[in-house]
Amino acid sequence: MAQAEQVKHDQALPPYPEKATLEGKNKFLGFWFFLGGETVLFASLFGTYLGLRNGVADGPTSQELFHLDLVFYMTMILLTSSLTSVFAIINMKKGNYKGLLGWMWATVALGVAFLSFEIYEFWDYTVNYGLGFTTSAFASSFYTLVGTHGAHVLFGVLWISTLLIRYAKTGLTLTNAPKFYTASLYWHFIDVVWVFIFTVVYLMGV
Amino acid sequence: MDPHVSDPSAPLKGGPSKKTEKKLAKEARHQVISFVFMIFLTSVAFLTVASDTIPNRFAIPFILLIAVVQVLMQLYYFMHLNDRGNGWNNIMLWTGIFVAVMTVPTLMLLIGVIKF
Numbered sequence: 214m215a216q217a218e219q220v221k222h223d224q225a226l227p228p229y230p231e232k233a234t235l236e237g238k239n240k241f242l243g244f245w246f247f248l249g250g251e252t253v254l255f256a257s258l259f260g261t262y263l264g265l266r267n268g269v270a271d272g273p274t275s276q277e278l279f280h281l282d283l284v285f286y287m288t289m290i291l292l293t294s295s296l297t298s299v300f301a302i303i304n305m306k307k308g309n310y311k312g313l314l315g316w317m318w319a320t321v322a323l324g325v326a327f328l329s330f331e332i333y334e335f336w337d338y339t340v341n342y343g344l345g346f347t348t349s350a351f352a353s354s355f356y357t358l359v360g361t362h363g364a365h366v367l368f369g370v371l372w373i374s375t376l377l378i379r380y381a382k383t384g385l386t387l388t389n390a391p392k393f394y395t396a397s398l399y400w401h402f403i404d405v406v407w408v409f410i411f412t413v414v415y416l417m418g419v
Numbered sequence: 420m421d422p423h424v425s426d427p428s429a430p431l432k433g434g435p436s437k438k439t440e441k442k443l444a445k446e447a448r449h450q451v452i453s454f455v456f457m458i459f460l461t462s463v464a465f466l467t468v469a470s471d472t473i474p475n476r477f478a479i480p481f482i483l484l485i486a487v488v489q490v491l492m493q494l495y496y497f498m499h500l501n502d503r504g505n506g507w508n509n510i511m512l513w514t515g516i517f518v519a520v521m522t523v524p525t526l527m528l529l530i531g532v533i534k535f
Binding site for chain 1: 426427428429430431432433434435436439440443446447450451454457458461464465467468469479482483485486489490493494497498504507508511512514515516518519520522523524525526527529530
């Protein structure tokens with residue numbers, strides 16, 4: 214690449230590298246617009262689930278299905294992954310790029326662990342309890358709500374690992390700082406949604 | 420914020436100023452404390468439901484309250500909504516929450532679990 218031959222002048226680390234450029238600021242603001250919309254998306258899925266959760270037809274009920282211990286592990290994993298991504302951002306603001314990458318990889322690993330638990334859970338319900346997507350209104354709304362959240366986790370895992378691979382060797386710049394920052398915001402948002410899922414779906418369904 | 424940023428792809432060198440460093444250390448401390456508190460709240464919610472002695476009439480509003488507290492901690496400590504200059508972000512999120520709060524009971528009523 215021709216770019217590599219250009220002499221790059223190092224810049225001093227600003228206090229908010231994610232908001233130091235206009236593009237970074239706009240990304241940051243636009244991302245919150247998106248999160249406001251996501252809130253409404255999940256609200257409609259929660260509303261649907263709460264409306265349909267007693268419509269179990271001849272299928273199993275939530276009381277027969279839900280295992281609190283599994284949900285507790287999943288919750289702890291996701292909460293911890295929120296903390297690791299907070300550490301990643303603190304390291305970014307300190308200019309410690311290795312620390313940023315390391316904590317982000319930890320976040321990805323925890324996300325994958327969470328997803329494995331969820332896939333096991335869905336497999337268990339489908340195979341051992343006979344709860345297919347079309348078994349009952351409860352089944353459809355449950356799989357749609359929790360599955361949409363799971364899809365968000367998967368997307369987050371792919372997003373963050375793409376960033377980590379793409380920027381593995383560049384060091385912290387004003388281009389990638391906002392990208393890592395919005396990715397961590399997204400990850401926290403996934404965690405926020407999960408807090409309501411474990412409360413409204415699992416704890417209220419046991 | 421330096422308006423004379425010439426090359427956004429140039430590596431950022433050096434560390435934060437003493438003042439920023441202090442601020443970051445304080446921020447990290449707050450975040451660890453709120454994380455511990457969040458774990459505590461989560462455990463309380465699970466225990467409330469797992470122990471059969473607490474009646475549902477009390478347990479459900481209680482765990483919902485705990486969830487709201489925990490989410491506010493996430494939003495303000497982890498997602499930095501309390502930082503200066505985040506006015507528009509707050510407006511967007513709270514607009515979303517406002518619509519969400521109306522959406523959930525509306526759908527519940529329309530589908531027909533609650534009847535008045």
